[in-house]
Amino acid sequence: MITEEITNPTPSYKPEPFNWESSGKGGSDYSTEERTKMEQLYDKTLSAVVEHDIVDGIVVSITPKDVLINIGYKSDGLVPFTEFRHMPDLKVGDKVEVYVETQEDKNGQLILSHKKARALKSWDRVNAALEGDEVIQGYVKCRTKGGLIVDVFGIEAFLPGSQIDVKPIRDYDQFVGKTMEFKVVKINNEFKNVVVSHKVLIEEELEQQKAEIMKKLEKGQVLEGTVKNITSYGVFMDLGGVDGLLHITDISWGRITHPEEVLKLDQKINVVILDFDDEKKRIALGLKQLTPHPWTQLSEDLKVNDKVKGKVVVIADYGAFVEIAPGVEGLIHVSEMSWSQHLRSPHEFLKVGDEIEAVVLTLDREERKMSLGLKQLKPDPWIGVAMKYPVGSKHTATVKNFQNFGVFVELEEGIDGLVHISDLSWSKKIKHPSEFTKVGEKMDVVVLEVDPENRRLSLGHKQLEENPWDVFESIFTMDSLHEGTVLKVGEKGASVALSYGVEAFCPSKHLIREDGKALKGDEKAMFKVIEFSKEQRKIVVSHSRIHEEKASTARVAENNEKSKDREDGAKAVKKVKESVEKTTLGDLSVLSNLKNEMEAAEKKKSDSAE
Helix, strand or coil, rough: CCCHHHHHCCCCCCCCCCCCCCCCCCCCCHHHHHHHHHHHHHHHHHHCCCCCCCEEEEEEEEEECEEECCCCCCCCCEEEEHHHCCCCCCCCCCCCEEEEECCCCCCCCCCHHHHHHHHHHHHHHHHHHHHHHCEEEEEEEECCCCCEEECCCCCCEEEEHCCCCCCCCCCHHHCCCEEEEEEEEECCCCEEEEEEECHHHHHHHHHHHCCCHHHHHHCEEEEEEEEEEEEEEEEEECCCCCCCEHHHHHHCCCCCCHHHCCCCCCEEEEEEEEECCCCEEEEEEEEEEEEEECCHCCCCCCCCCCEEEEEEEEECCCCEEEEEEECEEEEEEEHHCCCCCCCCCCHCCCCCCCEEEEEEEEECCCCEEEEEHHHHCCCCCCCCCHHHCCCCCEEEEEEEEECEEEEEEEEEEEEEEEHHHHCCCCCCCCCHHHHHCCCCCCEEEEEEEECCCCCCCEEEEEHCCCCEEEEEHHCCCCCEEEEEEEEEEEECEEEEEEEECEEEEEEEHHHHHCCCCEECCCCEEEEEEEEEECCCCCCEEEHHHHHHHHHHHHHHHHHHHHHHHHHHHHHHHHHHHHHHHCCCHHHHHHHHHHHHHHHHHHHHHHHHHC
16 A cells, blocks of 8 residues: 555645744734734844944953943854953843854854954044043053053053053052053054053142142242152152252261262151242252251361361362361361472372361351461470571482472472572583472482572572583683584584583584584584683584684685785896896897796796695
């Protein structure tokens, strides 16, 4: 029977077509009008969802892994919980933006993303926040070089360390993982960089506080402040909303090299307002002004010529400042450090930190000035100097320094003397003392003059020897000849070294040799003394005078001989004439012979002269 049904499947009747629209309605049919109306009502209950759109959704439930969000679609969507780290206070019922990844995954699940939704709209929001000076929230993700990375609308923005707070922040890690308020301060759309600041929010609030505080400030007012920052020139104090500067000179009556010697960060102290500027919001503070000035506490028994002890705090070119009490200083001028008339550097006597004793020279309590002396601790060496260094006495001194006019030497500490340049050598011409000696060398001297009132000693060095010019006077006589060496040639002449270490001067016109050329340096030649002065220790010589006088002598001799020959010829002619008048024709032959003899003799003399 089954076989028959298979072989003959064609039914004996024609079936009705299946009505899908009425299926499952319990046999009740809707009219077309009713059906359309029902479909419209159903469509209104569901949102039109398009993939890759951004829509608003309501948080339905929250688990440690996912957040379930209803966007009005036929199913709810899932978003990873990690995408809501910037919203730590997220709760059921909150409205959030989501991006439709896909309407149905392989499991039929609606997939949403809050991170992408924020990223797509973040730049519009960031730009709007910058333009509108809007306060926004951000999540501090991590620390980076120079600041922090903040999640703002899904964008990683940079928070510089200087923009975290109005006070310097030393530990950035304390802000990681926190949600804070910011303002966008800079956007670089080309490089997609955003810079935010939390400091501006604090500053705005502080500005309002400052304005209120500045209205209440008065000079002389004492306030409690906290050390906010320390620099080399002073300390910045937080006065509870406004900052003031406590300059280093107003920290202590005594000298300090750095504020850190007295104050530390975060230390609370009382300060007095010295001055303030409403417009520039500057406040000058003082700490030392809260204590009496040390000069007012100075003992009334202290007077001039008293000895005091103190510490060297500053050394300058002109002297040293000594602190005898905190805030009370005296100046030791360099001239009061030694009895020596030769001023030296204060560094040769003192150094900073030395504990010394000094004598009070002047004291002015009203002007709060004091001058001190070191040399007064020792006896004045000039007392009795005439007895100790009488005129004519010989001593060994130390060369201290030079001047163009002489050498300053020291006989002992505080006793200086001058050796004039003219008293260094009898014979040598010295243009500058440095040619004769050096600083620090020992020099034998003789006392020439003593002036205790003016503290002056006139000394000599050449006087240790006899005056050689007494001897030179008999050697370098006028017109005497001497061999010499040309030392140095100048515009007006040359210096010539003669025997016995004597230097002479030879004018330029007297340097000419017989061949017409001038003598040069290091050239030896004979010179003739043409001037000698014992008083001025001066000798003038000439080389050209020697050959000029020889030529002149030769010319004179030649002229004398020629004159004699002319006289002899004239006498002979005269004799001949007289003979001619007396002679006869017979004597003509004798006259002719005499004439020939005279002519021959004259020719012989002429040849000899040539």
